[in-house]
Amino acid sequence: MAKRRLFGSIKQLKSGRFHVRYPHPVTGVSLNGPTTFETEREADEYLARVRSRIADGIWVDPILAGVTLDSFAATDYFPVITVSDRTLERYRDDYTKWVSPPYPESRSAVHLGAMRLSAVNVVAVDNWYAAAKVATRKSAIDYYTRTGRTAPSDAGATQLAGAYRVLRQIMNQAVRQKRIFTSPCTISNAGTVKDKGRSPATPAEVAKASLAMPPRYRLSPLAAAWSAFRPEELFAVPRHGWDREQCAFRVVQVLEELRGQPVRIKPLAKNDASLRTVHMPRWFGELMEEHLAEFVPEDPMAIIFATSNDVPPSRSYRSAMWSKARRTIGRTDLRFYDLRHTGAKFSAETGASIRQIMHRMGHKTTRAALIYQSHSSQEDRDVAGRMESQRPGTVIDLTARRAVWLSPSCPISPRGLS
Incomplete structure (x- = not known):
């Protein structure tokens, strides 16, 4: 039988494990715990954590977080973002090609699109990123080969960064809708491509x-x-x-x-x-x-x-x-x-x-x-050349390890050099 308590209930099953239920803080509908627990103490600690999160306003509705990433992106992200039609098309392409599909050949066989939002954690995103990095690079190298060009060392980096940005935006949208508590997209600089400098035409x-x-x-x-x-x-x-x-x-x-x-x-x-x-x-x-x-x-x-x-x-x-x-x-x-x-x-x-x-x-x-406006070495030499006109008329006495006032417009400290 379920044991009565101040918040939720715990019931021992025939298997000996413990099942928990608790009321939805808004609707009052009874919700099941995400799994059964080996001991009653573990079940009680879970209910305590849920109650604390509800009190702190950081509880996540498991029903809302139970939708898949594909479903959430299709209904709650792409239809509501305010971007141009062309940008929206590019976002959809990045998601469909790199984020949603499974990567069965990867070590973790990750498939983000089919995962529930609550299950998309940091480890899942890291595994996806590693698999997508291999896939985008292979795709880019194939493209360069078909067009008769040599692939750069960072081939695929642009596609990977674009896919990561879309995933990060989707998860941020889930956080705003309180479907998840924090975004699992925590890889530093994954959404940017290092600027190697441009070679403009003359x-x-x-x-x-x-x-x-x-x-x-x-x-x-x-x-x-x-x-x-x-x-x-x-x-x-x-x-x-x-x-x-x-x-x-x-x-x-x-x-x-x-x-x-x-x-x-x-x-x-x-x-x-x-x-x-x-x-x-x-x-x-x-x-x-x-x-x-x-x-x-x-x-x-x-x-x-x-x-x-x-x-x-x-x-x-x-x-x-x-x-x-x-x-x-x-x-x-x-x-x-x-x-x-x-x-x-x-x-x-x-x-x-x-x-x-x-x-x-x-x-x-x-x-x-x-x-x-970044300067080349020649541009820096040009700056130094223009500084020649700013040469002071008084020499600093370095042998005495002290500085003198050069002019009212050149306030060198007279406290000495060290």
């Missing part, structure tokens, strides 16, 4: 690659490199988005391309950092006027870099064009998107401030802008 490389592009797209690499636009921004600029007098582009819309759907144009929200005006060099303005006269209809809404049918080029078509162009300059590593980084580097080399670089790139944070 102005000469961009110009040479441009000449290898089809005539109606010949100006697009120059536009990308000197505007630092994202490809989806550049190939969505309409004729009215070019200001001839100011020699500037206005970003007001972007391309959005989802799997199985035609390319569409999406207006930007008024509070979007991508909504901006970016000025271009005057020499570019002359080339743009020639491009407009030859390839772009007079319609203000006509896309500047469009196909002969006046529709935006698809991602695959743009990629095919650029792949041929970059081979002419021997830069098979250079993606069209990398021209955006090239443009940011060009801006930094002119002495642009962090805020100015952020504006040109359409960024809300300073992180990316700081990357492009």
Whole structure:
């Protein structure tokens, strides 16, 4: 028989083990313990822990935590997150390809997607991460082999980091909904990829690659490199988005391309950092006027870099064009998107401030802008060269191991050197 107590009940089964029940703190529905216990003391300690967690407000509903990770992601994560359709598609792809499927060949045979949220603990995530690391690397190496390129040492790192970020966001959502108490995603820096530094194109490389592009797209690499636009921004600029007098582009819309759907144009929200005006060099303005006269209809809404049918080029078509162009300059590593980084580097080399670089790139944070303001050894020597003009007129007496005041503008402490 069950023994009456202040909270919950304990009943000894025919097997000799002990079964516990306790009331749901909100609905009052009777809940079973997660397992049976070998001794009554263990059962009593479990009930005490449950009661303490309810009192402290950290109790997790086992019914809510009993759904599988796949089920929770499908009903309580993907439908409610506020991201663009393209980003949502990428998140779903990362989850479906790397997080949800089983890894039977791994030592732990982990299958996160089929596990209950309450069972997805730190050990399970660590085992999944180890298995996914092998799988993403193998997939990346296969891709490089098919395309005739040499795989880098960190092949697959980007895919692995993206999958981990999605898993971490899903588990954080479960914490917010009080389905679990803490997130099991605790691997340091697993959601980031180490920045190995970029190799931006030189102005000469961009110009040479441009000449290898089809005539109606010949100006697009120059536009990308000197505007630092994202490809989806550049190939969505309409004729009215070019200001001839100011020699500037206005970003007001972007391309959005989802799997199985035609390319569409999406207006930007008024509070979007991508909504901006970016000025271009005057020499570019002359080339743009020639491009407009030859390839772009007079319609203000006509896309500047469009196909002969006046529709935006698809991602695959743009990629095919650029792949041929970059081979002419021997830069098979250079993606069209990398021209955006090239443009940011060009801006930094002119002495642009962090805020100015952020504006040109359409960024809300300073992180990316700081990357492009990192100095090379030559740049550091240039700084030292400019410091020559700051040479003081008074010499510090080092033999006496003391410093003297050089000038009112150079407050060296007179307490001596040690």
